[in-house]
Amino acid sequence: MRIPRIFTRQALVSNSTLSLAEPQSHYLSKVLRMQAGRELILFNGEGGEYTAEISAVHKKHVDVSVKKFTPENRQSHLQLELAIGVSRGERMDWVLQKATELGVTKITPLMTERTEVKLGGERADKKMEHWQQIIISACEQSQRNLLPELAEPQEYSEWIKQCDAELKFVLHHRDSKKLPQEQTPKSVALLIGPEGGLDEDEIAQAITNGFSPLTLGPRVLRTETAPVAAISLVQYLWGDF
Incomplete structure (x- = not known):
């Protein structure tokens, strides 16, 4: 099953929890219909990415547990x-x-x-x-x-x-x-x-x-x-x- 990659402007820290902003929460809960326990990948444009897991789905926001950081950027040297x-x-x-x-x-x-x-x-x-x-x-x-x-x-x-x-x-x-x-x-x-x-x-x-x-x-x-x-x-x- 494909793991969605989600961009957020929020600060990301390993072993923390956060509530995603409305656009990302709507996409995950209403468009993809994802529930608690589903895996994600989060990135905020500052470099690298984080594995994450949905911890709770609320009416207007989605809570996620941020886990391991990976420093991969896939950026051309040119x-x-x-x-x-x-x-x-x-x-x-x-x-x-x-x-x-x-x-x-x-x-x-x-x-x-x-x-x-x-x-x-x-x-x-x-x-x-x-x-x-x-x-x-x-x-x-x-x-x-x-x-x-x-x-x-x-x-x-x-x-x-x-x-x-x-x-x-x-x-x-x-x-x-x-x-x-x-x-x-x-x-x-x-x-x-x-x-x-x-x-x-x-x-x-x-x-x-x-x-x-x-x-x-x-x-x-x-x-x-x-x-x-x-x-x-x-x-x-x-x-x-």
């Missing part, structure tokens, strides 16, 4: 940032989910010339909260214990000036350069546009700021496909694949 133009609908959700599963360290949503999603004020706060929950769910599923950092949405022109990764690539399907396999970087940044890609001025601006153009074969990939392909290649060459 610091990998994905900076991607914000896309519409579920495309961005899908990118965040798969990038988390594939081991990125940081995700930065970018507002580019062709970005059609408008973020600001309360809408931006709700979107960030939604994206953060997608990342948490992906960590629960993929057994990551350290959440990738989700940066606040930034203007494209500002981010490329600040990016200080050892190797920086901008995906450009009209170029022919591939990844330099002979190098062994400690940090990599991947820059990918929204639907329609980055425009020519943005690509030129990236190259001026030290980014190398990168192509992923002769076919044009969608904005939600390109990150999966690029991250997989980078993790294979320099990460933990």
Whole structure:
């Protein structure tokens, strides 16, 4: 029987008891219909994970006994940032989910010339909260214990000036350069546009700021496909694949 992995923002200490917050309690008791005695794995993003057991199920909360700590994080040694133009609908959700599963360290949503999603004020706060929950769910599923950092949405022109990764690539399907396999970087940044890609001025601006153009074969990939392909290649060459 599968043991659920649950993220909590609460402090975790071996050989202690705690009452889980309402969202986690509801998921365990109402969605999974788990009862006292069932095993769990808890993590809070501070590193490692804890085995636990449900001790009591109440109407509005679930009590758990926290047991053994395991320091495993399943974290790639490569610091990998994905900076991607914000896309519409579920495309961005899908990118965040798969990038988390594939081991990125940081995700930065970018507002580019062709970005059609408008973020600001309360809408931006709700979107960030939604994206953060997608990342948490992906960590629960993929057994990551350290959440990738989700940066606040930034203007494209500002981010490329600040990016200080050892190797920086901008995906450009009209170029022919591939990844330099002979190098062994400690940090990599991947820059990918929204639907329609980055425009020519943005690509030129990236190259001026030290980014190398990168192509992923002769076919044009969608904005939600390109990150999966690029991250997989980078993790294979320099990460933990």
